[in-house]
Amino acid sequence: MADLSVNIAGVEWKNPVTTGSGTFGFGREYAEYFDLSNIGAICLKAISAKPRLGNKSPRIAEVTKGMLNSVGLQNPGAEYFLENELPWLRQFDTKLIANLCGSTIEDYVEVAEILGNKLDMFELNISCPNVKEGGMAFGTDAKMIEEITSKVKAVSKVPLIVKLSPNVTDIAEMAKAAEAGGADAISLINTLLGMKIDINTRRPVLNNNMGGMSGPAVMPVAVRMVYQVRQAVKLPIIGMGGITTGEDAVEFLLAGADAVSVGTAGIVDPYAWIKVRNGINDYLDKNGYESVNDIVGKLEMNN
Amino acid sequence: MADLSVNIAGVEWKNPVTTGSGTFGFGREYAEYFDLSNIGAICLKAISAKPRLGNKSPRIAEVTKGMLNSVGLQNPGAEYFLENELPWLRQFDTKLIANLCGSTIEDYVEVAEILGNKLDMFELNISCPNVKEGGMAFGTDAKMIEEITSKVKAVSKVPLIVKLSPNVTDIAEMAKAAEAGGADAISLINTLLGMKIDINTRRPVLNNNMGGMSGPAVMPVAVRMVYQVRQAVKLPIIGMGGITTGEDAVEFLLAGADAVSVGTAGIVDPYAWIKVRNGINDYLDKNGYESVNDIVGKLEMNN
Amino acid sequence: MLCELVAKGQIRRGLFDYIVDCPDMAMKAKPGQFLHVLCGGDTYLRRPISICDVIENRLVRFIFEVRGKGTKELARAKEGDRLDILGPLGNSFDISFSDETGESSSSVPEGDIVLIGGGIGIFPLLYLSKSLPKKPKILLGFRDAESMALVREFSKSCEDVFIASDDGSVGHKGFVTDLLKNSIESGNKIERIYTCGPKPMMKIVAETAVSNGIDCQVSMEERMGCGVGACVTCTCTLKDGSRKRVCKDGPIFNASEVDFDG
């Protein structure tokens, strides 16, 4: 059994596996399948200052080895969360990450203030493609990323992860902007914007027309971007996008991720998180590594 | 049997199916599998003014429902092509599209001049992610797109298609730049930049480290981009990215493509081009359409 | 969970009747709940299929129509194959009835219990019909005589079976909802309605029930991801404007609270 613990921006995780925000709710559902203390951190579904309704259904479409979603950040708001979800979550021995969303910079600042230091980390979601305002609009413009990061950082009492959108020309530039704004860590990738058409109705399957693509199909893009960001900034990286097995996770770790997140794979298999954690351990054991940190960024380029 | 003919920038194709440049060589190989006169147009592998060696092997990596390639535009040069390949190709009753590549704007202009009016259309490949100079570097910057398009257009004796890279923040902006530069049509998408790591060797599988991703996995991104470009410009569109069946092609046509291109699917199944053509016809017949043009852009949005 | 397919039947072209061996699920399953089935092949997400019946606390039966890729692939399974299934999922039909004191209990209601099913919506009604405190009446809507299913079984588990078909090739020509309206008009006292079927059908049933002051439970259908309540992709809209998860808060909702156009 290798040492799986990692330190992400000063926060100790017992292992490098967390949950993709929005795929794990506030944890209650999967707690019926496994003990949540088994994963390094839980990244909760997006929380805004005020409750949000999200988009109309259908909000999900199957695509080749993946899915599109257009949930649109439905959530009961930060205060409801603190009162009704957080106390329950605190029974587990794992770190808790709040995924912050909003329509304006003020919204983001507000939710960060409401949540205060009651969680272990914040993840700034400026990369959701499913909302008209905020979301991805912030995450595809380096200047905006720097501005929003610095404003939220100014009020953050816990380390701030900035989550990047893959729908950009130059991911390294976005990561540098987050770093310049004071981010403590980077996570990527959020979903790729996609569309699925029902050729019988001749309409998009999603009521919102377009949605965010996730799952195994996006993994090569995600691995590439993690590598590019690793070359661009010194911050810890949480890598994600299609991870289904321990082997997949190892690709991200080698590319430079300090931790990994599993989302869509868990939507298909409730034990995916545990399987990925175990798979990482198996790889380390089999290859004689004592710690997961020994493989982070250990990719050798061919030329 | 519906009317499959389409008119792309003044050139009549007998049906809307062409080949993804670089997946069909100069046609000789698949001519052993089917009569090339059965497809609307043949888009040939990239041609440069001078011969190019391309990258070292491995140049291909399998990924989930798709592949990465890093061929790097290997080709014998325009003059060799004209002498040794074109005469043979002209025996087929189909349109021929030259895919133009180069490292500098002058290179592109040169190859367009050498080829003159000996082909039916040009496709400007400013979106290849596998070369250090030129290629994608041109295709991810709107100003560059406009400049290179207008310079190549100035010397083009045949309609000029500009092929866009999906590795951009705003695909519509790129299409508009091509239109502004004088493009006669748009094709998209070229490959998404990706990376696949061999966790046993801890190196990228591709000798060139990164490569262009194609195949079914990229289709939702491609359909979305075709739709976005359809809203942005009036030019004819050739849609591609993961098309494997007639149903897939219909998604692109509904989203606004006037024609479609099949690449990677043919690498797996030499009859993919014929199957897609037949599948489009089946859809039209089954739904009572007389012409393929009746469904182009006929997507109805949900809201 | 991997469950062995112990009996594969085919009711008609494109309609399959599966029985899987899984005591765990059978013991827990309540009427109205569903299974979330991995279909294999080129599909990625699971497919929700209602529990149609539970046999001897050990076997679970479900019936599905081939619609697209997933159900087509599922139809290829052979007896002895092991299917990857999550379940039972979702809430269930409320089968308790309050007695005079107003307390919810399992007392036997006075008036009729009416089940209304259309298309693939009829399948969850079988287990329900066997679980109620008294035999219900059932109204079944089919496209045509060809597409009838389970009628003989419902004849056993229900007091009465009424059929409507779109083309009149069997039973009443027209909507199954006509049968409901007729029944109400003819003065039958209906204690509660349970319905599952196409949205337009359920909408009319719900409106009819609400306007006649009849308690009514509807089983909603929506595209799903996780099936367990975590991804919030499967919502339906309620009249109060809120959005609820069909997989976890449902699939059974009170007819009066659902906004069928939301």
Next chain:
Amino acid sequence: MLCELVAKGQIRRGLFDYIVDCPDMAMKAKPGQFLHVLCGGDTYLRRPISICDVIENRLVRFIFEVRGKGTKELARAKEGDRLDILGPLGNSFDISFSDETGESSSSVPEGDIVLIGGGIGIFPLLYLSKSLPKKPKILLGFRDAESMALVREFSKSCEDVFIASDDGSVGHKGFVTDLLKNSIESGNKIERIYTCGPKPMMKIVAETAVSNGIDCQVSMEERMGCGVGACVTCTCTLKDGSRKRVCKDGPIFNASEVDFDG
């Protein structure tokens, strides 16, 4: 083309021996050519596998080792399954020998014909050994005694079989290329060498052949897409700097022209 798997054998753990029924391919197949096999499951691209033998102008045999996803999936096939195979693909070993006049013909050469195979590279040599104008000598390299394969069959089709193993558990302890060097040193006249195996092995064979003025054909291995010559993803580098398609211009190349480090 769909070809029925008519016989599935297993030589040892992880090494499978398949015979498929496809007269079309059998009739065309030449030694050194390969098949391009769709493996199914979660794989996408085809996998190249050499033709190991052709039986009665109707059956094609291939032997493959389970390496990764695709070969693992292929190993699941059952007799009677139909495999989707393209082939025969590629060029083939040149088995003609020039007579005194220098004209290429099928005359029988004077000196030895030597086949050198390592690991999975030995399989295409079987059909080759049966197609030559005279019985060749074969040098086989294995990891250890456990991983030996086809030795009995080669004993029939070849004049002599020499074996080397990495750990010495069978035959010469060391490289199969040592056997070649010994043979040359001991003064045997070698007319031509055919070799297939790991790149480092073939490199030494090629160098040895070239430096001793022996004609030598190597079978190259590279990751492939289409397998038919269209996608140009499978290139190897020649000494003149050019890049050739292993699937179409190869897999057989003249040893003197290949740049093994290119």
